[in-house]
Amino acid sequence: MKVVKFGGSSLASGEQFQKVLNIINADPTRKVIVTSAPGKRFAEDVKVTDLLIEYAQKTLEQQDTTEVIQQIWTRYQEIAAFFALEPQKFAFLHQELVDLPIAFNDEPEYLMAAFKAHGEKLCAQLLALILQEQGLPTRFLDPQDAGFLVSSAASDAQVLPETYQNLLKWREVPEILVVPGFYGVTTQGKIATFSRGGSDITGSIWARGIKADLYENFTDVNAIYSADPRIVAKPHPIKIMTYRELRELSYAGFSVFHDEALIPAIQGQVFINVKNTNHPELPGTMIVPEKDFHPKSTITGVASSNHFSALYLHKYLLNKETGFTLKLLELFYKFNISYEHMPSGIDDLTVIFDKRQFTEELREQMCSEIQKVIHPDQLEWIDDYAIIMVVGEGMRNKIGAMKNITTPLAKEHIAIHMINQGASRISIMLGTKKEDAANAVSQIYQQFFKGVAKS
Known part of the structure; x- marks a missing residue:
């Protein structure tokens, strides 16, 4: 039994819906479909989720929503028309869309969550109707x-443990189940969403819940x-990689698969296959547990991200000051x-921080407080910071990996501000200037993959 999730690009139009139908029809073990x-x-197009956010904001501000409702509805209407679905069969979806302000007249954060979630819900309902029409x-x-x-x-929900037992009850249902991604319901019956891109998380939870043999994640690559x-x-495609390799690479910018979605799959030991809706015949990338995995290369991938900042503190005899780090963590x-x-x-x-959690005011307040409590001899905030992640199960027992990573950077006069090797020994993190990040990635890639045949 397979759980199959389709991304937004896979469901963007009637033509894409047809590809989804072909994929579902091609394999009867694809039993749970996540939209x-x-x-x-x-x-230049606008995602339906972004239109729903606009709809929610206008509702909260008591503005006219007629135009944005029509924009959203046109997207679903065009898909239905592609399959010649009779209007009366899906008219209830339009009513559901129009009634959102009445049905979810709640606190702003929950209203926003409910509106956003309906992009997935309406899509799942429409797909189910089309599949039924196809017999x-x-x-x-x-x-x-x-x-x-x-x-x-x-807007940042976490799955509750009892969900897995609840989902297991649906394992033996004879029909194909079409379920909306991105959201769940609280114990109070309110809609709450995962973080943006959270349909991957929904698919992974379902895969663990029904003890699927495989979780297929269809996207546009x-x-x-x-x-x-x-x-x-034209970088090398990865045929097979481990859960933790993808987690490490996702941290530094790999965005094909939501990194949080790995956790339920890891817990359930479910294999994941990332594939292309437009070319489903290609093998894609298989993501597997590290147990019994035998790497064929030193590194699996290299990635970079620029959404970091660093706080540098200098204080003489810092190593002898008891409680220094505790004070910092308390702040x-x-x-x-x-x-x-x-x-x-x-x-x-x-x-090193993810700078997306800061406003300028918050950063200044925090640094001022650190100066008062810690009394460093020097405090410097560094915005020009990028993280490079070099990841591979093959590094665990490979002597000289660090030399091979740093040598090409030295030749390019790329300064390394920080080096950190993870305890698992499958990742090495480098800190560089933002302007050097792309070149650093390119040089490390060439060092390990130049001359390696693509398969």
């Missing part, structure tokens, strides 16, 4: 009916690549800030 909201049809025994399953329970964080194609021309807690890494020396300490 995203319709994505962009072309570069396939199909059932739309609402998260409320499925028992898909999540925590009460309106042929495979996960060993480097960003925007940085490296981070006070300002509700998480940190990523904290490399240190005897008199120096650098704290």
Whole structure:
């Protein structure tokens, strides 16, 4: 039995819906279908989710919503027309869309969550109708009916443990189940969404819940690549990789698969196959547990991300000051800030943050408080910071990997501000200037993959 998730680009139009139908028809073991909201049809297009956010904002501000409702409805109407679906058969979807302000007249954060979630819900309902019209025994399953329970964080929900037992009850249902991704319901019956892109998470939860043999994640790329194609021309596709390799690479910018979605799959030991809706015959990338995995190359991939900042602190005899780090962590807690890494020396300490959690005012307040409490000899905030992740199960027992990573950077005069090797020994993290990040990725890629045949 397979759980299959289709991304927004796979469901953007009637033509794409037809490809989805072909994929479902090609394999009777594809029993649970998870939908995203319709994505962009072309570069200048607007995703349905973004239109729903606009709809929610206008509702909250008591503005006229007629135009945005029509924009959203036109997307679903065009898909239905492609399959010559009679208007009366899907008219209830339009009514559901129009009634959103009445049905979810709630606190702003929950209203926003409910509106956003309906991109996936309406898409799942429409897909179920089309499959039924094609003669396939199909059932739309609402998260409320499925028992898909999540925590009460309106836009950053976490699955509740009892969900897995609830989903297992649906394993033997004879019909194809079409379920909306991205959201669940709280124990109070309110809609709460995962973080953006969370349909991957929904698919992974279903795969674990029904003990699927495979979780297929269909997107718009042929495979996960060993480097960003925007940085490296025609990089090697990755045939097979481990859960933790993808987790490490996702941290630094691999965006094909939502990194949080790995956790339920890991817990359930479900294999994941990332494939292309437009070329389903290609093998894609298989993501597997590290147990019994035998790497064929030193590194699997290299990635970079520029959404980091660093706080540099210098204080003489720092290594002898009891409680220094505790005071620092207490300040981070006070300002509700998480940190990523904290490399240190005897008199120096650098704290690396995801800078997306800061406003300018918050950063200034935190630094001012650190200055008052810690009394460093020097405090410097560094915005020009990028993280490079070099990842591969093959590095665990490979002598000289660090030399092969740093040598090409030295030849290019790329300064390394920080080096950190993970305890698992499958990843090495480098800190560089943002302007050097792309070249660093390219040079490391060439060092390990130049001359290696693509398959």
